[in-house]
Ligand SMILES: *[C@@H]1O[C@H](CO)[C@@H](O)[C@H](O)[C@H]1NC(C)=O
Ligand SMILES: *[C@@H]1O[C@H](CO)[C@@H](O)[C@H](O)[C@H]1NC(C)=O
């Protein structure tokens with residue numbers, strides 16, 4: 430009897446170790462486009478999608494360009510900060526080590542990248558979502574070699590994942606006649622094609638251990654300054670906005686269908702379409718003064734496709750919704766992040782008030 434019970438205790442102890450979390454930190458792995466890039470494209474020397482010159486980064490750290498396509502923080506920066514998670518470094522940074530990955534996670538986001546391989550071909554170099562997932566598999570091998578299969582599995586299962594792509598699949602693919610997708614598909618079949626592709630990618634991430642995944646939807650991308658200059662009226666492009674809404678609805682439906690297909694996982698979808706649309710219509714309600722033109726612009730030349738040292742800056746960057754022709758400003762990103770946090774309803778990873786690190790997101 431004695432032997433049996435001590436064996437039972439031993440077995441329990443082993444199970445206890447096995448189900449215990451790993452002795453590593455909770456970090457994030459971020460997959461995205463220019464809205465989340467923190468420097469990958471700086472290392473893609475042939476890429477035409479670059480945030481390598483002033484005045485990108487003017488309100489971040491030392492004020493020098495850091496690869497972010499905005500003046501300050503990205504939406505993922507702000508959401509991660511609020512969750513108490515470290516900011517993951519760019520995958521392509523040559524100084525990145527296994528210890529950095531274990532401490533901070535990795536960001537694979539790349540300006541010009543899309544859900545589809547063919548998106549953004551015009552930029553010559555960019556990391557598509559498939560390519561980013563391939564790189565993540567490489568990262569997993571590095572970590573397995575460093576800490577072993579079992580600990581690595583726990584590390585990747587405890588991590589948080591962000592998937593934030595889609596606008597380039599429209600702006601730099603479907604809506605441009607130079608891309609064959611623009612005439613091979615119609616609005617409905619193109620979104621079906623995106624959903625099929627995204628579903629496969631999310632399943633791959635799950636098979637690689639991702640258990641807590643936040644998928645970001647699209648904003649009213651027909652209202653980015655670049656889209657407004659397409660019409661003489663300077664109004665938002667209605668068709669482009671409708672595509673964003675359809676994409677969000679389809680993605681939300683896809684994510685809702687996943688729990689039954691993917692075990693032990695929390696996949697969440699959130700978008701900030703409505704609030705951004707309201708900011709654009711009623712900027713002053715939210716403390717903004719300009720919601721239709723970029724803060725950084727090249728004199729009267731519109732669209733100047735990027736912000737460059739010769740561009741002029743608006744006087745007060747905090748009251749402009751858009752930083753350049755494509756991308757929101759730091760203050761608009763803060764508003765978008767707040768909205769997404771509400772939608773995702775997550776807790777801090779390290780709540781100082783809690784007895785232990787609270788696993789987020791809840792539910
Ligand atoms: C959470 O807090 C613990 C103890 O203060 C710390 O060791 C750990 O690195 C923190 N984790 C994160 C993700 O910040
Ligand atoms: C997309 O690119 C990946 C490589 O990154 C490749 O493995 C995959 O087969 C491609 N998919 C399609 C549909 O072309």
Ligand SMILES: *[C@@H]1O[C@H](CO)[C@@H](O)[C@H](O)[C@H]1NC(C)=O
Pocket residue numbers: 692693
């Ligand atoms: C889900 O969790 C259960 C219980 O912990 C485990 O037995 C099962 O293998 C897990 N499934 C996956 C796909 O991780």
